[in-house]
Amino acid sequence: MSLVLCCRDAMTRLTEGSEGALAGAEGATFALHLTICARCKAYRTQLETTVGVLRAMPREESETEDVEAILRLLGDTDAEPRG
Numbered sequence: 001m002s003l004v005l006c007c008r009d010a011m012t013r014l015t016e017g018s019e020g021a022l023a024g025a026e027g028a029t030f031a032l033h034l035t036i037c038a039r040c041k042a043y044r045t046q047l048e049t050t051v052g053v054l055r056a057m058p059r060e061e062s063e064t065e066d067v068e069a070i071l072r073l074l075g076d077t078d079a080e081p082r083g
């Protein structure tokens with residue numbers, strides 16, 4: 001396992017693990033990447049802000065779906081669509 005996460009993997013983990021659900025070595029490499037990569041750090045801040053706004057809104061939809069939709073709208077990263 002590499003100690004260095006690529007930005008694409010980090011961004012995938014951001015969408016999946018923004019709640020701090022990542023644990024163990026995987027979480028550690030993710031945290032390390034955010035420490036050394038200003039771009040992903042800024043992306044996380046943007047994502048957290050977005051999630052905060054979504055939480056403040058009275059919505060029924062799944063939070064995860066909302067976040068993914070907004071990530072697609074942002075479209076300013078090199079993250080590729082999943083699936």
Ligand SMILES: [Zn+2]
Pocket residue numbers: 006007008010033037039040041
């Ligand atoms: Zn990065």
